[in-house]
Amino acid sequence: MTLDLSWPVLWNGLFWPLIRLTFFISVGVFVGILIESLNWTRYAARLAAPLARRARLKDISAASFSMAFFSGITANNMLAEARERGELTERELILSNLFNSLPTYFLHLPTVFFIAAPFIGAAAGVYVSLTACAAVLRTLAITLSGRFLLPPLEEGCLPCRLDEMEEKRDRSSALQKTWKRFMKRLPKIITITAPIYVLFFFLRQLGLFSWLQGLMAGQVGVFSFLPPEALGIVGFHMAAEFTAGLAAAGALITDSQLTSPQVVLALLLGNVLSTPMRAFRHQFPYYAGIFKPRMALKLIVHNQLLRIVSIVVVGVAYAMFI
Template identity: 65%
Template sequence: MDWNTLWHGLGWPLCRLMFFISLGLLIGNLIEALNWTRAVARVAEPITRIAHLKDITGASFSMAFFSGVTANTMLAEAHEQGKLSDKELMISNLFNSLPTYFLHMPTLFFITVPFIGKAAAVYVGLTLCAAFLRTLFIIGLGRLALPPLEPGCVPCRLEEHASTDWNAALRKTWMRFKKRIRKITRITIPIFVAIFFLKRYGAFEALEGFLGAHVSIFSWLPAEALSIVVFHVAAEFTAGLATAGALLQGGSLGVREIVLALLLGNVLSSPMRALRHQFPYYAGIFRPKQALKLIAANQTLRVCSIIFVGVVYYFVG
């Protein structure tokens, strides 16, 4: 293997990838810091009326567009004060699934695009569709399970929180960027290099033969796609993306296989991700037993919605 092959097959694609990752991460963090998604929260009031949810739920829904911790704290305080029953707390927490997704969607999109290109739009679109389906389900559940209520004043609660100014947003963006880019770099570069050499020396062909003989449950995915799932579950989402990007740029997989592998990795990694990232801060807001119930309900609904859109995409995409 000569230097020309290394540069064109590994060096230049990796440099280009890291540049666009950095650019996308900066843009996504800036959108989050400026709270531009907050305007969407204005739809909360009519939706809460349809779902028979109280104004505190609508206010929490609105708050979740820019602070999940604050949104959950509002629900916990209302529950402790007797303003929300156990059933209302559960439904209200599930109701926040869509704004919580919107909060992180800019960063998700701008990180995935440099890795997997147009497949990012498909993947993010499907996960967004799953979030909308969860919200529709919760609206229907609330309308069936809860009695009608007098409408409250959700916009009144929104006025308590002003938008972040540009100077503060830029400082926040740079701090988040430095923290995230270090972590992404530590994961991306070693994986990209490893995938290049594994592919060049026939590791995936050997893995495909082994899986074909011993594993049937995931036989609908090629062996290369299963490596995305493994990295997604064993490490984290960025590791799965780095693997997917290397395989996509190398021509080993198409957009459809990449998207299905990422969706599968998303589903299989949900329990571990919930315990590592969600439980610590949930247990600090709600009682531990209550936190576990809320997380279990959230993850179950989330997994079911992703499986549904994944199955539809598998047969229709």
């Protein structure tokens, strides 16, 4: 396959997305450092204190969980900074990142629902509800895992420890400290994120990801528990994108060829099979700009494995009760 290096393709497929990605990562990193410098994490941590305490996660993990409702990049940067300072072990970092699955999901939930509703109507509510249940299940699993995998926290409640940590911060000095830390971290983000994104652009141009998705889509026939029409939804979901699967599902519901439960199961299956490749393609460049590349890969793998298991569990339970 020949490379298309025309200016519109380079601008729309490489330069502008890379500029936008770097900008939002930079803003997220700056905000995360500023929040820590002003000691505002103590207020964010209070919101997630009860759940974090049960998971034996530290104050910074609770603060990151709360921040993830607003910005996943900022939440991840808070964890990366804590890891660099030695405040989190590798295991605590992985569990804290997985712990953020619920707020990260709810950050994108309105978009998913309002895209799906025009295509599949009431089935959109069922699909979104099931994926939300899977997100809750993941958080509960991490909370339970933390009690077995992490040591007990220090004595005293989280708000009490935060009160002991309270200290007045001079805002001007906090801004100077933030800017200094930001300028030290920014080159690392650019020198890691940009080359990876460029590599992925050329791999996409060469058709590697389309080939892999097509290869996976060709294997949907093994899922004989769904009617052939539903397998078409799975194939579109994998070979193209979520919207393509929704368009196919909407057409089949309109023609009464599939019931709503069959459409929901097909979309769940497409989600399980297609998301890992897309997650690696889209998340790895920015994860590698925040964490070290090896850790970025490890976090993505853990996230996708947990996500797949949770959706399969919810999907099987739904299939048994419909």
